[in-house]
Amino acid sequence: MINPGFFCDLLAAHGTEFFTGVPDSLLKSFCAWVTGHTAENSHIIAVNEGAAAALASGYHLATGKIPLVYMQNSGIGNAVNPLLSLSDGDVYRIPMILLVGWRGEPGVKDEPQHLKQGKVTCALFEAMGIPYRILSVNEDEIKNQIEECYAYIKQNNTLFALIVRKDTFAPYTPGNDTNTANSESPEKAAELSREEAIEEIIRSSLPGEIFISTTGMASRELYELREKYNMGHERDFLTVGSMGHASSLALAVALQRPELPVNCIDGDGATLMHLGSMAAIGARKPANLRHIVLNNGAHDSVGGQPTIARTISLSGIARCAGYAQACSVKTREELRRALDENSTPGNEGRNGPLFIEVLVRKGSRKDLGRPRSTPQENKEVFMRFLSENT
Helix, strand or coil, X not given: CECHHHHHHHHHXXXXXXXXXXXXXXXXXXXXXXXXXXCHHHEEECCCHHHHHHHHHHHHHHHCCCCEEEEEHHHHHHHHHHHHHHHCCCCCCCXXXXXXXXXXXXXXXXXXXXXXXXXXXXXXXXXXXXXXXXXXXXXXXXXXXXXXXXXXXXXXXXXXXXXXXXXXXXCCCCCCCCCCCCCCCHHHHCCEEHHHHHHHHHHCCCCCCEEEECCCHHHHHHHHHHHHCCCCCCCEEECCXXXXXXXXXXXXXXXXXXXXXXXXXXXXXXXXXXCHHHHHHHHHCCCCEEEXXXXXXXXXXXXXXXXXXXXXXXXXXXXXXXXXXXXXECCHHHHHHHHHHCCXXXXXXXXXXXXXXXXXXXXXXXXXXXXXXXXXXXXXXHHHHXXXXX
């Protein structure tokens, strides 16, 4: 393992002092170090990877320096457009370093949503014509890789990628020597954990309601709560990948099945990643859709790095986007009241789309499990439930 401070010192020696990206569990020690050792305007946690590439490009235009963009390999898809149509050597030739967490690396056990992405990660960079190196855990070799990286960038004025395997970075916990001005404690304002909020939501639901949940902890908690109450899993579609797209899945299902109450359980980071999906929901106005965002102000599944969701009004955005009703709650009683006011006896009680933002605490149970069904099995039982309830 390598110390993230050692790695960042190598970058600083070549003038890289601006960082932006979307957090990844393989990069959480790196992200923690950067958060604690950079000025506010030198580190921006972006809403998605494409935005990060654009931020880095803007930084280079303003300073002439080489920025670094970090992401999980699942975010390459979000970044492809600005990387190839903005930063690429055939267009503007904007140099930057890409630091990419290699989830689903062949031969390394991982979750199903990462397997395909892991297989094609290197091939994607080859197809884009972006040179890359798999970051070493040997300090001398890393020095050589960094020298090679900057030499290529300065000669060609373009992109270079460093791919990070699991356990490349040594654990790092911010201490008193770090800049903690960027750290927040949004959980202090919330009464409920995310799991407790989901528990209230599903226990208030009726047998005919269906749920589409976002990637990460929320889907795992929904699955375990169904097990706890012996409710079955046929009404739930667990979006284990595709961060930010659960609400679009829910919109399409709601429009095609207007007789069924549809709930989307979303996260704040996922909502911000593709915020335009809220505009699509507001424009289409499905009366049977309820969009519930569990906002803990953090990317909880990949290390707890902050989002900007506690500094803006998601419910205000929902109202402006055209949702019929929108509210924000932070206590159990407020959540119960919001769910009761938007109850769903059949479809008569819903006049949507409805938006409920629930402020929740960060963190999850240490013994939280994972779904025992495969994504394909989840899809099949969910579709069967829909087909049998026409």
